Amino acid sequence: MTALTSRMRGTTADWLLRNHIWLFLALAVAVFSMASPYFLTVNNLGNVLTQAAFIGILAVGMTMVMINGEIDLSVGATLALASALAIGLQPAIGVWPAVFVGFLSGVALGALNGTLVALSGMHSFIVTLGGLIGIRGLVFVYTGEEALMVEDFAYTDIPEVYLGPLSLTAMIFLALAALFQWVLTSTRHGRETYAVGDNIAAAHDAGIRIKRHKIINFTICGALAAIAGILLSMRLGTAEPNAGRIWELWTIIAVVLGGTRLAGGYGSMWMTVGGILTLAVLRNGLRLLNTPNYVELMVMGSVLILALGLDRVLAARKGAA
Amino acid sequence: MTDVILSVAGITKTFPGVRALADVSFDVRAGEVHALMGENGAGKSTLMKVLAGLYKPDAGTITLRDEPVTITSPLVAREKGILLIHQELSLSPELSVAENIYLGAWPTNALGMLNKRKLRADAKAALDALGCDFGPDVRVGTLSIARQQMVEIARAQAFNADVVIFDEPTASLTDGERRQLFATIARLKSAGVGIVYISHKMDEIFEITDRITVLRDGQVQGTRITADTDLAGITRMMIGRDLASYFHRAREDFRDEVLRVEGLTHASLFSGVDLSVRAGEVLGLYGLVGAGRSELVETIFGLRHADAGRLIWKGQEIPFPTPRQAVDLGMALVPESRKEQGLVLGMGGRENVTLPHLAMFSSAGVMDRGREREVFDTYRDILDIKTTGPEQPVEKLSGGNQQKFVLAKWLCAAPSLIILDEPTRGIDVGSKSAIHELIAKLAEDGLAVIVISSEMPEVLGVSHRILTMTEGRISGSFTGDGMTEQALIDAVSQPANRAVQEDIA
Incomplete structure (x- = not known):
């Protein structure tokens, strides 16, 4: 009996150690609920989730790549390209074919990133930094530096499907997070993702095809960036050439905030969802309190460092035990 | 025994699951080359790392020139006069010879700026004392391995080291370079430096050392005067048990x-x-x-x-x-370095065991955790692996249990x-x-x-x-x-x- 309780307590403590971000989130929700009467309403929380979903979808792909021990800085630019293609091609080939081409562009760019990383041996930071600049340039060339407007505004009604307060966009985000959490924990690909990120030499010796594996994860990341771009174009009805600028940084911040390690081999989608929601709640709460934009950035920067500091402290305590 | 320059007494060091050093005592005299011998895992490298300040011993004392010292870091070791020359040289290839010799202790002027003239002159003096054929301004990355090793030895000269520890110094040297190294060691020796020499090459040991201390399973088996012993005697001390x-x-x-x-x-x-x-x-x-x-x-x-x-x-x-x-x-290959090649340390035993055979334990890409669990249980029992459960990260296990998981990982596919x-x-x-x-x-x-x-x-x-x-x-x-x-x-x-x-x- 005692053994059982102590084991259960051990498990709870373990869970909290691994998912400290949810504590942060609960704390943030509690603080803003007390500070603003508008915060804890079904409508507002539904909005928070919808706003979070775009970077959230990027973060799902980023988590796969980061557990692999890599990074993808080009997701914001890929999102902008997919969004521009999905709107810009509509007059020529119709709505759904345009959306499909937008999606394919993300798949192709992800595969290209992955292939370059896998075959050249260059660090993904460099390869995708090139991607970030190059793809953004492509977006400017394609859009002629102007925002593209959708011709038929029925396009913007597509994501206007709600399940209670949940928008279709938010549902897609949560469904993708759930799907890839399942991939990570229950499939061969997921197992390989952790193994490659934690110890690439051991994974190679075990006969895992590292290059092919990495290409797949970069392709997933690119595809998800394209999905986020398409959903954004539907929500806005326009495709800005500057869409998604520095979103790659917010994405990485959210993933790291969740607890996934930059070095690879450790992390989960639930951590990433926690990180995304924490960022979104902070941003929303601070705006409800009419905090000036630059103060908002300062608070969010501090929270990032605080959360990671906490992660280090907890990890050290756990290591000592 | 006034000429004893370094003595260690009762050094004990334990790692999780392994007693690396147990009550180790030995001493080094000024102007002597003292060999430290033993099989791999006997505790030589642990002892060296204790002396160089890389490990903190659990118990025991180190006495240098009749004064007890506590060595907490490599920097302290160098200040006290103990210098370890690693098997893998620890130099910065982009820096010059002089900068490398004084790495971490560059001379500065009153404003805290680097005193390049003094740096260069001091380095040159150290190089000349050792008879080196290269100058202080050469970039280290352009030197041969043997010359890079001389740069490390020049540090001993530059810091007036009392004790220099060589770890397998001839492992990557040609025969001619080896001769030069021995000449340098002789020079240090005549200057009164105490030298600890670690090597597996028996011929070298008998050629250049004065005394030999043998370690086995973390314990000193004895110290012999080189001239009074022979290969068979040393080998017996190293192995020390009845093989059959x-x-x-x-x-x-x-x-x-x-x-x-x-x-x-x-x-x-x-x-x-x-x-x-x-x-x-x-x-x-x-x-x-x-x-x-x-x-x-x-x-x-x-x-x-x-x-x-x-x-x-x-x-x-x-x-x-x-x-x-x-x-x-x-085919199955159980690699030499468990941690680098054999195991994914953050993963549990179950996931490590099935890693090379994911296709066997999955259908349509979805893992079958039940069957993984069965295999884990089977091998835990066969190999008697001590672990708290299939999910306990293998980094928490002792070396022996880790190695058993590496074996289980390859055996479960019946190679x-x-x-x-x-x-x-x-x-x-x-x-x-x-x-x-x-x-x-x-x-x-x-x-x-x-x-x-x-x-x-x-x-x-x-x-x-x-x-x-x-x-x-x-x-x-x-x-x-x-x-x-x-x-x-x-x-x-x-x-x-x-x-x-x-x-x-």
Whole structure:
């Protein structure tokens, strides 16, 4: 009996150690609920989730790549390209074919990133930094530096499907997070993702095809960036050439905030969802309190460092035990 | 005994699961070369790291020039006058020789700016004292390994070190460079420096050392004056136990040949290697560190590309495999470095065991955790692995238990050939004998087994046949009564350019 309780307590403590971000989130929700009467309403929380979903979808792909021990800085630019293609091609080939081409562009760019990383041996930071600049340039060339407007505004009604307060966009985000959490924990690909990120030499010796594996994860990341771009174009009805600028940084911040390690081999989608929601709640709460934009950035920067500091402290305590 | 410059007494150091040093005492005199000998895992490197401030001992005292000292970091060690020259040199290739000599202690002027003139002059003085043929301004990355080693030794000169520890200094030197190194050591010696010399090469030990201290399983076996002892005496101290009764050799029941390689060559690592192994046979591969043994088996397993040679697998010539194909053929390689190559440390035992066989444990890409769990339980019981459960990250386990997981990982796919590279390095005696028993059992179950080991008693104790490897070539083949310590030592210590010895047995 005692053994059982102590084991259960051990498990709870373990869970909290691994998912400290949810504590942060609960704390943030509690603080803003007390500070603003508008915060804890079904409508507002539904909005928070919808706003979070775009970077959230990027973060799902980023988590796969980061557990692999890599990074993808080009997701914001890929999102902008997919969004521009999905709107810009509509007059020529119709709505759904345009959306499909937008999606394919993300798949192709992800595969290209992955292939370059896998075959050249260059660090993904460099390869995708090139991607970030190059793809953004492509977006400017394609859009002629102007925002593209959708011709038929029925396009913007597509994501206007709600399940209670949940928008279709938010549902897609949560469904993708759930799907890839399942991939990570229950499939061969997921197992390989952790193994490659934690110890690439051991994974190679075990006969895992590292290059092919990495290409797949970069392709997933690119595809998800394209999905986020398409959903954004539907929500806005326009495709800005500057869409998604520095979103790659917010994405990485959210993933790291969740607890996934930059070095690879450790992390989960639930951590990433926690990180995304924490960022979104902070941003929303601070705006409800009419905090000036630059103060908002300062608070969010501090929270990032605080959360990671906490992660280090907890990890050290756990290591000592 | 006024000339004792460094003495250590009662040093004990324990790592999780292993007692690396137990009550170790020895001393070094001024102007003496003192050899520290022992098999791999005997505790030499731990002792060195204690002296150099890299490890903190659990107990014991270090006395330097009659004063007790506490060495908390390499910097402190250097200030006190102890300098360790690593086997892998620790220099910054982009910096100059002078900057490297004084790394971490660059002379500065009153404003805290680097005093380049003094740096250069001091470095030049140190280099000249050692008779170096290069100047202080050369970028270190452009120097040969032997000259880089001189830069490290120049540090000893520059900091007036009382004690210099050499760890396998000749491992990557040519014969001529080795001569120069010995001349330098003689110079340090005549200047009254105490030298601790660690090497596996017996001929060197007898040539340049004054006294020899032997360690075994973390304990000092004794200190001898070099002139009063001989190879057999030292070897007995290093091994120290009755081989025949200690090791368990598999019953001889050889069946069909599983693997044969002919003329296997890798441009820079080894050349013209022939070997074959049959089902039920344990083939030992003995040689010094750096002889090319690990590289050889890595090539067979597809981790390196072969430049020439043939591979015959179960009677059929096949192209050299990729690691994936090697696994699918039925080869298993248990690598030398558990942590770097063998295990994914953050994962639990269950996930590590099934890692090379994910296809076997999944359908349509979805893992079958129930079956993984069964295999985990089976091997935990067979190998008697101490773990709290299938999900406990393997980084928390002792070396012996980690090694058992590496074995489980390869055994669960029922391979026909298993290659074990230093299977008992760094693990405690109890786990060692468990692994030796397992090796015998595997062979009796009809596997072909190749065991690489630098530990002579191990390779003599478990093998049916032994090949020795020297500088990338097979230098001898021994069976039955021909397998003796002396025969192996002779085979590996002969220079490579001498005629290759064939089948002595």
